[in-house]
Amino acid sequence: MLDRKDQHLDIVLDGRTARYRQAETGFEAIAFEHCALPELDFDEIDLATPFLGRTLQAPFLISSMTGGPQRAAAINRHLAEAAEALGLALAVGSQRVALSGSGDGGVTRELRRLAPTIPLLANLGGAQIVAEYGLDEARRAVEMIDANALIIHLNPLQEILQPEGDRRWRGALAAIERLVTALDVPIVVKEVGCGLSAPVARRLSEAGVGILDVAGAGGTSWAAIEGERAETEHQRRVAAVFSDWGIPTAMAIRAVREAVPGAVVIGSGGVRTGLDAAKAIALGADLVGQAAAVLDGAVASTEAVMAHFRIMEDQLRAACFCTASPNPAALRQARLLVC
Amino acid sequence: MLDRKDQHLDIVLDGRTARYRQAETGFEAIAFEHCALPELDFDEIDLATPFLGRTLQAPFLISSMTGGPQRAAAINRHLAEAAEALGLALAVGSQRVALSGSGDGGVTRELRRLAPTIPLLANLGGAQIVAEYGLDEARRAVEMIDANALIIHLNPLQEILQPEGDRRWRGALAAIERLVTALDVPIVVKEVGCGLSAPVARRLSEAGVGILDVAGAGGTSWAAIEGERAETEHQRRVAAVFSDWGIPTAMAIRAVREAVPGAVVIGSGGVRTGLDAAKAIALGADLVGQAAAVLDGAVASTEAVMAHFRIMEDQLRAACFCTASPNPAALRQARLLVC
Amino acid sequence: MLDRKDQHLDIVLDGRTARYRQAETGFEAIAFEHCALPELDFDEIDLATPFLGRTLQAPFLISSMTGGPQRAAAINRHLAEAAEALGLALAVGSQRVALSGSGDGGVTRELRRLAPTIPLLANLGGAQIVAEYGLDEARRAVEMIDANALIIHLNPLQEILQPEGDRRWRGALAAIERLVTALDVPIVVKEVGCGLSAPVARRLSEAGVGILDVAGAGGTSWAAIEGERAETEHQRRVAAVFSDWGIPTAMAIRAVREAVPGAVVIGSGGVRTGLDAAKAIALGADLVGQAAAVLDGAVASTEAVMAHFRIMEDQLRAACFCTASPNPAALRQARLLVC
Amino acid sequence: MLDRKDQHLDIVLDGRTARYRQAETGFEAIAFEHCALPELDFDEIDLATPFLGRTLQAPFLISSMTGGPQRAAAINRHLAEAAEALGLALAVGSQRVALSGSGDGGVTRELRRLAPTIPLLANLGGAQIVAEYGLDEARRAVEMIDANALIIHLNPLQEILQPEGDRRWRGALAAIERLVTALDVPIVVKEVGCGLSAPVARRLSEAGVGILDVAGAGGTSWAAIEGERAETEHQRRVAAVFSDWGIPTAMAIRAVREAVPGAVVIGSGGVRTGLDAAKAIALGADLVGQAAAVLDGAVASTEAVMAHFRIMEDQLRAACFCTASPNPAALRQARLLVC
Ligand SMILES: Cc1cc2nc3c(=O)[nH]c(=O)nc-3n(C[C@H](O)[C@H](O)[C@H](O)COP(=O)(O)O)c2cc1C
Numbered sequence A, B, C, D: 001m002l003d004r005k006d007q008h009l010d011i012v013l014d015g016r017t018a019r020y021r022q023a024e025t026g027f028e029a030i031a032f033e034h035c036a037l038p039e040l041d042f043d044e045i046d047l048a049t050p051f052l053g054r055t056l057q058a059p060f061l062i063s064s065m066t067g068g069p070q071r072a073a074a075i076n077r078h079l080a081e082a083a084e085a086l087g088l089a090l091a092v093g094s095q096r097v098a099l100s101g102s103g104d105g106g107v108t109r110e111l112r113r114l115a116p117t118i119p120l121l122a123n124l125g126g127a128q129i130v131a132e133y134g135l136d137e138a139r140r141a142v143e144m145i146d147a148n149a150l151i152i153h154l155n156p157l158q159e160i161l162q163p164e165g166d167r168r169w170r171g172a173l174a175a176i177e178r179l180v181t182a183l184d185v186p187i188v189v190k191e192v193g194c195g196l197s198a199p200v201a202r203r204l205s206e207a208g209v210g211i212l213d214v215a216g217a218g219g220t221s222w223a224a225i226e227g228e229r230a231e232t233e234h235q236r237r238v239a240a241v242f243s244d245w246g247i248p249t250a251m252a253i254r255a256v257r258e259a260v261p262g263a264v265v266i267g268s269g270g271v272r273t274g275l276d277a278a279k280a281i282a283l284g285a286d287l288v289g290q291a292a293a294v295l296d297g298a299v300a301s302t303e304a305v306m307a308h309f310r311i312m313e314d315q316l317r318a319a320c321f322c323t324a325s326p327n328p329a330a331l332r333q334a335r336l337l338v339c
């Protein structure tokens, strides 16, 4: 499993999957109506956003990423220091390795020490909570990093395209419902690049899940990554066909927001710029997550991660300003043009 | 005629016609709504599909192909062994040569010996049943391979673009109707790459034909092939203009399904992957046919054909899984996104 | 003026204007619904079409072309011999040069001798009948070739882009109306590549014109040609901007047919194949004209022109056959797919 | 500030920003319905257009441009001489430098001496009238060139993307309203390449502004220019994302015209040809402005500017003629085709 995670990282980092991607996020097809008279001072724009009982300095979440043992510790340190410095939320990658005891993948209490004031999110796979794990493991995952919430990621396509993947998904909703009732922290449910649909969002909401991360199509494609890693022609060709499978992120955000108006919605999947983030928020997201776009910086240094998010912030601020929005929430009222 | 068949094979095999094709199947314009919570175990997915009183292990038909005498026997053997091993349906190519007595084109009782348990389909041309053949020849075609059904292929465009083609098509419907009444096995009517339309499907259904294979545009183009083979500039230019003539497969499936809700509909024409197959089924097909996509394998070996269909099956299963469909028939309820 | 005509020919012949053309005829955006069961014998298809009291063997008109003095005679001879052999209609180019007495441009009684049985059409410019010519010249133009009709071409854009062009167009409609009343042969009114619109067609019909040739955009572009010939940067840049000005031929045919249901409509402008011709007819044309597509052949030989139209005929027949249309008129009922 | 202006000029002149531009004006998506029977003499077409109590010989405004001190004087001289010779309106670039006393940027009474009969427009930035300037400076700007109107340009995006830019825009509308009441000349409000929206136009109209210049997206992009000039990677990436931000010019003209039917609307932003100008007028503009398209000529000579506008005029005349419009205002009735 550790080797697999290492391969995943390498494939995303050297951009090999770009060749396979055709899916678009849908952000490219919408534009904001410009407001030439914002009646606003730029420095008034306030990106502060409440999340999990804390206040983020900007509506950004560093989405879950796992890596192999060598690099994960450094990556997680860079991310935690940057998130703490900028007041952003941070989700760790899957804690399966850590729980299995075969290494900690850099996911330890040290993270909370580096990032004492921000929301930290633990992470487990939907397939694992069906098959292997109960309440105990979920509690251990949360405690391991003193997390403010536990993310359950739903990745059915990725699992069945991996030769070693989990193929049993019956019972996932019931398992999630049990965690919602029994755990002390909120549950977040997310996809990993194929998007949550309106019917799925509705079922999760009825099961008590209040925070949904759409993780739609147009960004990281696990089908493309598994196609890259494939050892047989059979695996490669089965996976390749699904490289643009999924609900485009823009469409998923709008559908989930409409389906569950009261939920906290995280818009993610292919978010590359602060302007994409502004569009995600206008379409219904409360905050915006990024994984692949942060990875280069995360491998490099804490400063690189900070530089990335400072650009994101200024782009988001500029979009707020030119739509006369004093804060991200006001973007929901901004007028959109369809290109 | 044998030479002509050999030329056809070569042109399809070396992909020369690709240069002429602009038509699309229409599959590229639709996508499935992903379901992140399938509540299904992958191994439960059941591709078994009833057809002609037998049960296929997957909803796949190897569509009719004919070849010249040297290669046809080997091709048919590979296809029959693979179809038997995987439980798929197999249609033979036109039996005109065999009926005329100038060779058997590999279409003999040997096929049924190699493939004792699967549906085998005999094949005659619509123009032949109008002009040359009566009930007798149709019975001989069926008996020749102990077929479970007789396919009549309608290829008016192909015939008129061939210098040697049959140009008399008046009376085809009446001839089909006579066969429906007199033959012991069901009649299947198909096109060869230009698609069946709703009005044609309705007329065939009224004539008693219960199984329709759309064979739409976007895959093999006989106009392109005849353009390639042309010996005069006149023939070449007449044919070339029709290389993308026809009803795109996705459109034809939907139209035929709506026009004759009770028919067995075979979706074919440019199906390249198991994801295309899933879309064909979602649009209304009961099973899915492929010719050109199988040809490379068919020339090579039984194993190559099997490898091809194993990939098709796994792609179809993955599409079922990620739309929460326990079987192909359930795909009809899956939600589609228009791109 | 003769030099100008020579330049026009050269520019069309060496395809230089292709670089400037972006306009499309609109034919590329429509397709026929294929009919797999035509219930028709190909050889029954009858292309015969009445026109100007005679019967054409196919619904084709060779549209007006003029050339400089050296080449015009040969070109016209090739066209006349081919039109006579195949039973097509032939329009001569503008007879302005011939009327002015400075040469006959190959437009003489000799033409009628070469083509005794087909409809021959005389040709004058709309600007000329406003400014220079009266009934007398119109009669002389008709008599010069013993024509069955007189075409008036409306080319306002071309005229104003030519430094030497006619800029006075007030009174054109009244002048046309006078000709309609006074001449013994019918009047045809056409554009030269920018298309007739519905309001113009209605006004012409009210003035008594019964035959309209749309000559729409997507084929020969006089703005592009005048841009090529321009001697100053000013002329070149003024003309270039209009190289795709005009109503696309498919749109013009439909609009004119709707506006004047009782008129004889000629569809022309960028018709390249017999399939384009079939689409023009399905959209409402009674016959189809071509200029540029015939020019290469016309320069070469009578046989080359005949070869071109034999291909056109067979393409048109194939389109009729695969839409179950026993004749071109029946194409009006064929079902169209919008791409 | 002077250096910055010099950089702006250089970047526009050497076309570096073209690489970044993806936005389109929207003009490319519309076409005029051609009128083959204009019933008009070309030489009757009258481009004369009233503006600010004077009569322009054509509905063209040379939009505001500023340059660094060395070149601005020559540029402004060429523009003033050409505008006077052709009877066009001329707007000077921002007078901030001149008001600050650190040079006059070629914006002096000399301009009025060179262009005694045409409308001259003064120019100040919206951010300046909020922050630094009052009625006094506005009066001085007008007097400096004996202007017939004062333009206030709204450039919120440009300002916040400049490190040295003004970020305070609260109060801009009130400041504009004060100027409207107190100044002796009319106020024009414009954008600089992102477009005025319907709501902004309505608010300006309520504040008493009677002349609106949309300056929409599709032409000069200040975000692209600021991205070029950026000294840090942070600035470059923040700016680059906004290079196609804004309301396409065609859309902005239509929206503003509908929102304030009684206003004088200037259509600008990416106007390149007289045909673009005709489309702008058909969509609702009273006159049409150009900046970047004039710049090359403006640097070169008075004659080059005149040659440019003579081409613009003839292109506009040709569009009028082929739509049977005796003057630009009649273009409003011309029928448009959507491509
Ligand atoms: C290298 C890498 C590792 C990832 N590992 C996890 C993981 O362990 N758990 C999880 O929930 N998502 C994981 N993801 C998915 C992301 O959290 C995110 O949902 C998805 O990549 C879409 O966002 P993006 O397009 O910004 O990358 C991973 C993504 C990447 C690129």
Ligand SMILES: Cc1cc2nc3c(=O)[nH]c(=O)nc-3n(C[C@H](O)[C@H](O)[C@H](O)COP(=O)(O)O)c2cc1C
Pocket (backbone or CB within 6 Å): B008, B009, B012, B063, B064, B065, B066, B067, B092, B093, B094, B123, B151, B152, B153, B190, B191, B192, B193, B215, B216, B218, B219, B220, B268, B269, B270, B271, B289, B290, B291, B292, B293, B295
């Ligand atoms: C080499 C070749 C030979 C074919 N011969 C026949 C035939 O004899 N009878 C028939 O009904 N269809 C014949 N077809 C048509 C196919 O059965 C099928 O309807 C058509 O090719 C569309 O499917 P495809 O795009 O998957 O190739 C042939 C196709 C190919 C490629």
Ligand SMILES: Cc1cc2nc3c(=O)[nH]c(=O)nc-3n(C[C@H](O)[C@H](O)[C@H](O)COP(=O)(O)O)c2cc1C
Pocket (backbone or CB within 6 Å): C008, C009, C012, C063, C064, C065, C066, C092, C093, C094, C123, C151, C152, C153, C190, C191, C192, C193, C215, C216, C218, C219, C220, C268, C269, C270, C271, C289, C290, C291, C292, C293, C295
């Ligand atoms: C070389 C050339 C000369 C032409 N001369 C005339 C002419 O004298 N009179 C006329 O009515 N149209 C003339 N036309 C226009 C054609 O008749 C026709 O309306 C137009 O070219 C559109 O058809 P196409 O796209 O098939 O060329 C000429 C066209 C060409 C290519």
Ligand SMILES: Cc1cc2nc3c(=O)[nH]c(=O)nc-3n(C[C@H](O)[C@H](O)[C@H](O)COP(=O)(O)O)c2cc1C
Pocket (backbone or CB within 6 Å): D008, D009, D012, D063, D064, D065, D066, D092, D093, D094, D123, D151, D152, D153, D190, D191, D192, D193, D215, D216, D218, D219, D220, D268, D269, D270, D271, D289, D290, D291, D292, D293, D295
């Ligand atoms: C070099 C340059 C300098 C400009 N300076 C000013 C200025 O000082 N004041 C102003 O209102 N607009 C200024 N503009 C904006 C133009 O007036 C115009 O609104 C905008 O460029 C859109 O028109 P275009 O696409 O034709 O260039 C400038 C434009 C350019 C290209």
